[in-house]
Amino acid sequence: MKISEIEPIVLSSKEKGAATWASSMILVKVVTNNGLVGYGEAVPTLRVISVFNAIKQVSKAYVGKEVEDVEKNYHEWYKQDFYLSRSFESATSVSAIDIASWDILGKEFGAPLYKLLGGKVRDRVPVYANGWYSDCVTPLDFAERSKEVHARGYNAMKFDPFGNYFNWIDEKGLRESEERVKAVREALGEDAGVLIEHHGRFNSKSSQLIAKRLEKYNPLFMEEPVHHEDVDGLREYRSRTKVRVALGERLVSLKEAYFYVSEGLVDVLQPDITNIGGVTVAKKVVDVAEARDVEIAFHNAFGPVQNAVSVQLSSTVNNLLSLENFYDWFPQWKRDLVYNATPVEGGHVKVPEKPGIGVEVNEKLVDELKTSPEALEVKEEPVWVVGGTWKGYLK
Ligand SMILES: O=C(O)C(=O)C[C@H](O)[C@H](O)CO
Numbered sequence: 001m002k003i004s005e006i007e008p009i010v011l012s013s014k015e016k017g018a019a020t021w022a023s024s025m026i027l028v029k030v031v032t033n034n035g036l037v038g039y040g041e042a043v044p045t046l047r048v049i050s051v052f053n054a055i056k057q058v059s060k061a062y063v064g065k066e067v068e069d070v071e072k073n074y075h076e077w078y079k080q081d082f083y084l085s086r087s088f089e090s091a092t093s094v095s096a097i098d099i100a101s102w103d104i105l106g107k108e109f110g111a112p113l114y115k116l117l118g119g120k121v122r123d124r125v126p127v128y129a130n131g132w133y134s135d136c137v138t139p140l141d142f143a144e145r146s147k148e149v150h151a152r153g154y155n156a157m158k159f160d161p162f163g164n165y166f167n168w169i170d171e172k173g174l175r176e177s178e179e180r181v182k183a184v185r186e187a188l189g190e191d192a193g194v195l196i197e198h199h200g201r202f203n204s205k206s207s208q209l210i211a212k213r214l215e216k217y218n219p220l221f222m223e224e225p226v227h228h229e230d231v232d233g234l235r236e237y238r239s240r241t242k243v244r245v246a247l248g249e250r251l252v253s254l255k256e257a258y259f260y261v262s263e264g265l266v267d268v269l270q271p272d273i274t275n276i277g278g279v280t281v282a283k284k285v286v287d288v289a290e291a292r293d294v295e296i297a298f299h300n301a302f303g304p305v306q307n308a309v310s311v312q313l314s315s316t317v318n319n320l321l322s323l324e325n326f327y328d329w330f331p332q333w334k335r336d337l338v339y340n341a342t343p344v345e346g347g348h349v350k351v352p353e354k355p356g357i358g359v360e361v362n363e364k365l366v367d368e369l370k371t372s373p374e375a376l377e378v379k380e381e382p383v384w385v386v387g388g389t390w391k392g393y394l395k
Protein backbone atom coordinates (compact mmCIF):
# COMPACT_ATOMS: atom_id res chain seq x y z
CA MET A 1 0.00 0.00 0.00
CA LYS A 2 1.33 3.44 -0.83
CA ILE A 3 1.35 6.43 1.52
CA SER A 4 -0.92 9.04 -0.04
CA GLU A 5 -1.08 11.72 2.67
CA ILE A 6 0.71 12.77 5.86
CA GLU A 7 -0.82 15.45 8.11
CA PRO A 8 0.78 17.02 11.21
CA ILE A 9 -1.93 18.09 13.67
CA VAL A 10 -1.22 20.34 16.67
CA LEU A 11 -3.57 19.67 19.57
CA SER A 12 -3.90 21.89 22.61
CA SER A 13 -6.31 22.58 25.40
CA LYS A 14 -6.75 25.09 28.21
CA GLU A 15 -6.45 22.10 30.57
CA LYS A 16 -2.80 22.00 31.61
CA GLY A 17 -0.55 18.96 31.99
CA ALA A 18 2.13 18.17 34.57
CA ALA A 19 4.60 20.37 32.69
CA THR A 20 4.07 23.35 30.36
CA TRP A 21 5.17 21.38 27.36
CA ALA A 22 2.55 18.76 28.23
CA SER A 23 -0.27 21.17 27.37
CA SER A 24 0.23 20.64 23.66
CA MET A 25 0.80 17.61 21.42
CA ILE A 26 1.69 16.97 17.78
CA LEU A 27 -0.27 14.10 16.25
CA VAL A 28 0.77 12.79 12.83
CA LYS A 29 -1.88 11.18 10.64
CA VAL A 30 -0.74 8.96 7.75
CA VAL A 31 -3.23 7.77 5.11
CA THR A 32 -2.64 5.11 2.45
CA ASN A 33 -4.01 4.98 -1.07
CA ASN A 34 -6.64 2.42 -0.01
CA GLY A 35 -7.80 4.50 2.96
CA LEU A 36 -5.99 2.89 5.90
CA VAL A 37 -5.11 5.47 8.60
CA GLY A 38 -2.23 5.30 11.07
CA TYR A 39 -1.24 7.68 13.87
CA GLY A 40 2.14 8.73 15.23
CA GLU A 41 3.23 11.44 17.64
CA ALA A 42 6.04 13.99 17.43
CA VAL A 43 7.57 15.81 20.40
CA PRO A 44 6.60 19.49 20.88
CA THR A 45 8.90 20.75 23.68
CA LEU A 46 9.68 24.38 22.75
CA ARG A 47 9.69 23.59 19.03
CA VAL A 48 6.01 23.28 18.15
CA ILE A 49 6.31 25.47 15.04
CA SER A 50 9.59 24.03 13.73
CA VAL A 51 8.55 20.40 14.31
CA PHE A 52 5.20 21.03 12.60
CA ASN A 53 7.07 22.42 9.57
CA ALA A 54 9.74 19.70 9.65
CA ILE A 55 7.04 17.02 9.41
CA LYS A 56 5.93 18.60 6.14
CA GLN A 57 9.47 18.33 4.74
CA VAL A 58 10.08 14.77 5.98
CA SER A 59 6.70 13.77 4.49
CA LYS A 60 8.14 14.54 1.04
CA ALA A 61 10.39 11.49 1.44
CA TYR A 62 7.52 9.22 2.51
CA VAL A 63 4.49 10.13 0.37
CA GLY A 64 4.24 7.75 -2.60
CA LYS A 65 6.36 5.09 -0.90
CA GLU A 66 5.19 1.63 0.22
CA VAL A 67 4.08 2.06 3.84
CA GLU A 68 5.34 -1.46 4.69
CA ASP A 69 8.92 -0.51 3.71
CA VAL A 70 9.67 1.00 7.13
CA GLU A 71 13.39 0.11 7.02
CA LYS A 72 13.90 1.34 3.47
CA ASN A 73 11.93 4.53 4.05
CA TYR A 74 13.80 5.39 7.28
CA HIS A 75 17.22 4.84 5.67
CA GLU A 76 16.25 6.84 2.61
CA TRP A 77 15.37 9.77 4.89
CA TYR A 78 18.55 9.28 6.97
CA LYS A 79 20.62 9.51 3.74
CA GLN A 80 18.66 12.50 2.41
CA ASP A 81 18.57 14.53 5.61
CA PHE A 82 22.35 14.63 6.16
CA TYR A 83 22.17 16.31 9.59
CA LEU A 84 19.58 13.92 11.05
CA SER A 85 21.50 13.06 14.17
CA ARG A 86 21.92 16.72 14.98
CA SER A 87 18.39 17.72 14.05
CA PHE A 88 15.83 17.09 16.76
CA GLU A 89 13.04 18.33 14.48
CA SER A 90 13.93 15.83 11.77
CA ALA A 91 14.36 12.94 14.18
CA THR A 92 11.02 13.44 15.91
CA SER A 93 9.30 13.97 12.55
CA VAL A 94 10.65 10.75 11.05
CA SER A 95 9.85 8.98 14.33
CA ALA A 96 6.22 10.07 14.19
CA ILE A 97 5.79 9.00 10.56
CA ASP A 98 7.47 5.68 11.33
CA ILE A 99 5.14 5.02 14.29
CA ALA A 100 2.12 5.78 12.10
CA SER A 101 3.52 3.42 9.43
CA TRP A 102 3.77 0.61 12.00
CA ASP A 103 0.24 1.43 13.18
CA ILE A 104 -0.94 0.89 9.59
CA LEU A 105 1.11 -2.32 9.32
CA GLY A 106 -0.69 -3.69 12.35
CA LYS A 107 -4.06 -2.70 10.90
CA GLU A 108 -3.17 -4.24 7.54
CA PHE A 109 -2.30 -7.60 9.16
CA GLY A 110 -4.93 -7.37 11.92
CA ALA A 111 -2.33 -7.56 14.70
CA PRO A 112 -1.21 -5.40 17.62
CA LEU A 113 2.40 -4.25 17.20
CA TYR A 114 3.73 -6.71 19.78
CA LYS A 115 2.79 -9.56 17.43
CA LEU A 116 4.82 -7.98 14.62
CA LEU A 117 7.81 -7.59 16.97
CA GLY A 118 8.27 -11.15 18.17
CA GLY A 119 5.49 -11.47 20.72
CA LYS A 120 4.98 -10.52 24.36
CA VAL A 121 7.35 -11.54 27.14
CA ARG A 122 4.83 -10.13 29.65
CA ASP A 123 1.07 -9.63 29.66
CA ARG A 124 1.25 -6.48 31.80
CA VAL A 125 3.87 -3.73 31.62
CA PRO A 126 5.28 -2.44 34.95
CA VAL A 127 5.23 1.36 35.10
CA TYR A 128 6.69 4.08 37.29
CA ALA A 129 4.92 7.39 37.93
CA ASN A 130 6.13 10.80 36.80
CA GLY A 131 4.28 14.11 36.79
CA TRP A 132 2.71 13.31 40.19
CA TYR A 133 4.49 16.00 42.23
CA SER A 134 3.03 19.26 40.85
CA ASP A 135 3.24 22.12 43.40
CA CYS A 136 5.23 19.99 45.85
CA VAL A 137 7.89 22.10 47.59
CA THR A 138 8.54 21.01 51.18
CA PRO A 139 9.58 17.49 52.22
CA LEU A 140 6.14 17.03 53.74
CA ASP A 141 4.49 17.94 50.44
CA PHE A 142 6.54 15.28 48.64
CA ALA A 143 6.01 12.67 51.36
CA GLU A 144 2.24 13.13 51.51
CA ARG A 145 1.84 13.10 47.72
CA SER A 146 4.12 10.07 47.29
CA LYS A 147 1.95 8.14 49.75
CA GLU A 148 -1.13 8.99 47.68
CA VAL A 149 0.63 7.75 44.53
CA HIS A 150 1.75 4.58 46.30
CA ALA A 151 -1.83 3.99 47.44
CA ARG A 152 -2.88 4.07 43.77
CA GLY A 153 -0.71 1.01 43.19
CA TYR A 154 2.49 2.56 41.88
CA ASN A 155 5.54 0.94 43.46
CA ALA A 156 8.04 3.26 41.78
CA MET A 157 8.03 6.97 41.16
CA LYS A 158 10.38 9.55 39.69
CA PHE A 159 10.83 13.15 40.73
CA ASP A 160 13.20 16.09 40.45
CA PRO A 161 14.01 17.20 44.02
CA PHE A 162 16.41 19.99 43.02
CA GLY A 163 14.09 22.97 42.74
CA ASN A 164 15.52 25.86 40.80
CA TYR A 165 19.20 24.87 41.00
CA PHE A 166 21.06 24.75 37.68
CA ASN A 167 24.67 23.90 36.80
CA TRP A 168 25.87 24.23 40.40
CA ILE A 169 24.32 23.18 43.70
CA ASP A 170 25.38 24.54 47.08
CA GLU A 171 25.03 23.13 50.59
CA LYS A 172 21.58 24.67 50.99
CA GLY A 173 20.46 23.03 47.74
CA LEU A 174 21.98 19.70 48.74
CA ARG A 175 20.21 19.91 52.10
CA GLU A 176 16.85 20.77 50.52
CA SER A 177 17.14 17.96 47.97
CA GLU A 178 18.22 15.41 50.55
CA GLU A 179 15.34 16.33 52.88
CA ARG A 180 12.86 15.85 50.04
CA VAL A 181 14.32 12.47 49.01
CA LYS A 182 14.59 11.31 52.65
CA ALA A 183 10.95 12.23 53.22
CA VAL A 184 9.81 10.23 50.19
CA ARG A 185 11.96 7.21 51.08
CA GLU A 186 10.58 7.24 54.66
CA ALA A 187 7.03 7.62 53.34
CA LEU A 188 7.33 4.70 50.91
CA GLY A 189 9.52 2.29 52.88
CA GLU A 190 12.56 0.39 51.57
CA ASP A 191 10.87 -1.68 48.85
CA ALA A 192 9.47 1.09 46.65
CA GLY A 193 11.47 2.42 43.68
CA VAL A 194 12.66 6.02 44.19
CA LEU A 195 14.01 7.43 40.90
CA ILE A 196 15.88 10.74 40.88
CA GLU A 197 15.53 13.04 37.85
CA HIS A 198 18.27 15.66 37.34
CA HIS A 199 17.04 16.82 33.91
CA GLY A 200 20.66 16.81 32.74
CA ARG A 201 21.31 20.21 34.28
CA PHE A 202 24.28 19.84 36.62
CA ASN A 203 28.02 19.90 36.08
CA SER A 204 29.81 16.73 37.06
CA LYS A 205 31.23 18.00 40.38
CA SER A 206 27.77 19.07 41.54
CA SER A 207 26.24 15.78 40.47
CA GLN A 208 28.90 13.83 42.32
CA LEU A 209 28.07 15.79 45.49
CA ILE A 210 24.40 14.96 44.91
CA ALA A 211 25.13 11.26 44.44
CA LYS A 212 27.14 11.12 47.69
CA ARG A 213 24.24 12.74 49.58
CA LEU A 214 21.47 10.64 48.04
CA GLU A 215 22.99 7.18 47.53
CA LYS A 216 22.09 6.20 51.12
CA TYR A 217 18.40 6.39 50.08
CA ASN A 218 19.02 3.65 47.51
CA PRO A 219 17.71 5.42 44.39
CA LEU A 220 16.68 2.96 41.65
CA PHE A 221 18.57 5.21 39.24
CA MET A 222 19.91 8.73 38.82
CA GLU A 223 18.55 10.14 35.56
CA GLU A 224 20.67 12.46 33.42
CA PRO A 225 22.98 13.50 36.30
CA VAL A 226 25.02 15.75 33.97
CA HIS A 227 24.40 17.81 30.89
CA HIS A 228 23.64 15.35 28.10
CA GLU A 229 26.72 16.17 25.99
CA ASP A 230 29.14 16.29 28.95
CA VAL A 231 30.63 12.87 28.21
CA ASP A 232 33.85 13.50 30.15
CA GLY A 233 31.77 14.70 33.10
CA LEU A 234 29.68 11.55 32.88
CA ARG A 235 32.78 9.35 32.78
CA GLU A 236 34.12 11.10 35.89
CA TYR A 237 30.72 10.74 37.60
CA ARG A 238 30.66 7.01 36.79
CA SER A 239 34.21 6.51 38.11
CA ARG A 240 33.49 8.27 41.41
CA THR A 241 29.99 7.15 42.35
CA LYS A 242 28.23 3.85 42.89
CA VAL A 243 24.71 4.80 41.75
CA ARG A 244 23.01 3.55 38.55
CA VAL A 245 22.79 6.03 35.69
CA ALA A 246 19.77 6.36 33.41
CA LEU A 247 19.71 8.43 30.22
CA GLY A 248 18.40 8.37 26.69
CA GLU A 249 15.43 10.68 26.20
CA ARG A 250 17.54 13.09 24.15
CA LEU A 251 19.08 10.47 21.85
CA VAL A 252 18.04 10.82 18.21
CA SER A 253 19.77 7.93 16.46
CA LEU A 254 20.87 4.32 16.85
CA LYS A 255 24.55 5.25 16.78
CA GLU A 256 24.10 7.76 19.62
CA ALA A 257 22.52 5.00 21.70
CA TYR A 258 25.28 2.56 20.74
CA PHE A 259 27.92 5.04 21.92
CA TYR A 260 26.56 5.30 25.48
CA VAL A 261 26.00 1.53 25.76
CA SER A 262 29.34 0.47 24.23
CA GLU A 263 31.25 2.98 26.41
CA GLY A 264 29.60 1.58 29.55
CA LEU A 265 28.15 5.01 30.38
CA VAL A 266 24.59 3.89 31.13
CA ASP A 267 22.88 1.27 33.28
CA VAL A 268 19.27 2.04 32.25
CA LEU A 269 18.73 3.25 28.69
CA GLN A 270 15.67 5.47 28.15
CA PRO A 271 15.12 5.81 24.41
CA ASP A 272 12.09 7.88 23.46
CA ILE A 273 10.28 6.21 20.53
CA THR A 274 9.09 9.62 19.32
CA ASN A 275 12.68 10.95 19.24
CA ILE A 276 15.02 8.04 18.46
CA GLY A 277 13.59 7.11 15.04
CA GLY A 278 10.26 5.47 15.78
CA VAL A 279 9.64 1.74 16.22
CA THR A 280 12.13 0.91 13.46
CA VAL A 281 15.09 2.36 15.37
CA ALA A 282 13.82 1.79 18.93
CA LYS A 283 13.72 -1.97 18.43
CA LYS A 284 17.36 -1.92 17.27
CA VAL A 285 18.34 0.14 20.33
CA VAL A 286 16.72 -2.50 22.55
CA ASP A 287 18.91 -5.17 20.95
CA VAL A 288 22.09 -3.10 21.41
CA ALA A 289 21.21 -2.63 25.09
CA GLU A 290 20.44 -6.32 25.55
CA ALA A 291 23.89 -7.22 24.21
CA ARG A 292 25.44 -5.35 27.18
CA ASP A 293 22.77 -6.27 29.77
CA VAL A 294 21.68 -2.63 29.91
CA GLU A 295 18.07 -2.31 31.02
CA ILE A 296 15.42 -0.47 29.05
CA ALA A 297 12.93 2.08 30.43
CA PHE A 298 11.41 3.97 27.50
CA HIS A 299 11.08 7.70 28.10
CA ASN A 300 7.35 8.37 27.83
CA ALA A 301 6.39 11.90 28.86
CA PHE A 302 4.27 13.41 26.13
CA GLY A 303 1.02 12.00 24.75
CA PRO A 304 -1.29 8.99 24.53
CA VAL A 305 -0.09 7.81 21.11
CA GLN A 306 3.52 7.80 22.38
CA ASN A 307 2.25 5.98 25.48
CA ALA A 308 0.37 3.37 23.44
CA VAL A 309 3.32 2.49 21.20
CA SER A 310 5.66 2.48 24.24
CA VAL A 311 3.38 -0.06 25.96
CA GLN A 312 3.41 -2.27 22.86
CA LEU A 313 7.21 -2.23 22.61
CA SER A 314 7.70 -2.61 26.37
CA SER A 315 5.66 -5.81 26.32
CA THR A 316 8.21 -7.37 23.92
CA VAL A 317 11.42 -6.28 25.68
CA ASN A 318 13.14 -8.92 27.82
CA ASN A 319 15.51 -6.42 29.45
CA LEU A 320 12.77 -4.00 30.47
CA LEU A 321 13.12 -2.31 33.86
CA SER A 322 9.87 -0.30 33.84
CA LEU A 323 7.94 2.09 31.59
CA GLU A 324 7.64 5.75 32.53
CA ASN A 325 4.03 6.80 32.86
CA PHE A 326 2.24 10.14 33.12
CA TYR A 327 -1.15 8.61 32.31
CA ASP A 328 -2.79 9.46 35.63
CA TRP A 329 -1.29 12.97 35.46
CA PHE A 330 -2.15 13.63 31.82
CA PRO A 331 -4.78 16.32 31.34
CA GLN A 332 -8.07 14.42 30.81
CA TRP A 333 -8.14 15.32 27.10
CA LYS A 334 -5.04 13.20 26.50
CA ARG A 335 -6.67 10.15 28.04
CA ASP A 336 -9.90 10.86 26.14
CA LEU A 337 -7.93 11.08 22.90
CA VAL A 338 -7.53 7.26 22.97
CA TYR A 339 -10.76 6.47 24.87
CA ASN A 340 -8.71 5.94 28.06
CA ALA A 341 -7.58 2.64 26.55
CA THR A 342 -4.42 2.13 28.64
CA PRO A 343 -5.32 2.80 32.29
CA VAL A 344 -2.76 2.02 35.00
CA GLU A 345 -3.95 -0.70 37.40
CA GLY A 346 -1.81 -1.81 40.30
CA GLY A 347 1.27 -0.17 38.87
CA HIS A 348 0.92 -2.00 35.55
CA VAL A 349 -0.69 -1.46 32.14
CA LYS A 350 -2.42 -4.28 30.29
CA VAL A 351 -1.19 -4.63 26.69
CA PRO A 352 -4.02 -3.65 24.30
CA GLU A 353 -4.94 -6.24 21.66
CA LYS A 354 -6.37 -3.86 19.04
CA PRO A 355 -4.39 -3.78 15.75
CA GLY A 356 -1.38 -1.49 15.33
CA ILE A 357 -0.49 0.69 18.32
CA GLY A 358 -3.39 -0.97 20.09
CA VAL A 359 -5.63 2.04 20.62
CA GLU A 360 -8.10 3.99 18.53
CA VAL A 361 -7.78 7.76 18.21
CA ASN A 362 -10.89 9.81 19.03
CA GLU A 363 -11.08 11.70 15.73
CA LYS A 364 -13.99 13.84 16.91
CA LEU A 365 -11.88 15.13 19.81
CA VAL A 366 -8.96 15.69 17.41
CA ASP A 367 -11.19 18.00 15.38
CA GLU A 368 -12.25 19.85 18.55
CA LEU A 369 -8.68 20.35 19.86
CA LYS A 370 -6.91 21.03 16.55
CA THR A 371 -5.06 24.34 16.66
CA SER A 372 -2.39 26.19 14.73
CA PRO A 373 1.27 25.78 15.75
CA GLU A 374 2.25 28.54 18.17
CA ALA A 375 5.31 29.41 20.21
CA LEU A 376 5.02 28.39 23.88
CA GLU A 377 5.62 31.07 26.50
CA VAL A 378 9.04 30.88 28.17
CA LYS A 379 8.69 31.75 31.84
CA GLU A 380 10.98 31.67 34.88
CA GLU A 381 9.92 28.02 35.41
CA PRO A 382 11.26 26.08 32.37
CA VAL A 383 8.73 24.12 30.29
CA TRP A 384 10.34 20.78 31.24
CA VAL A 385 9.76 21.28 34.96
CA VAL A 386 6.80 19.62 36.67
CA GLY A 387 4.63 22.66 37.37
CA GLY A 388 5.07 24.51 40.65
CA THR A 389 8.29 22.79 41.75
CA TRP A 390 10.93 25.22 40.44
CA LYS A 391 11.60 26.79 43.82
CA GLY A 392 13.46 26.33 47.08
CA TYR A 393 11.96 26.24 50.57
CA LEU A 394 14.71 26.81 53.13
CA LYS A 395 14.84 30.50 53.98
O1 LIG B 1 10.00 12.53 31.78
C1 LIG B 1 11.20 12.83 31.84
O2 LIG B 1 12.13 12.04 32.12
C2 LIG B 1 11.60 14.19 31.51
O3 LIG B 1 12.76 14.52 31.66
C3 LIG B 1 10.57 15.19 31.09
C4 LIG B 1 10.08 15.89 32.28
O4 LIG B 1 10.45 15.24 33.47
C5 LIG B 1 8.58 15.88 32.28
O5 LIG B 1 8.14 16.52 31.15
C6 LIG B 1 8.07 16.64 33.49
O6 LIG B 1 8.68 17.88 33.53
Ligand SMILES: [Mg+2]
Pocket residue numbers: 197199223224249
Ligand atom coordinates in the same frame (compact mmCIF):
# COMPACT_ATOMS: atom_id res chain seq x y z
MG1 LIG C 1 14.06 12.93 32.07
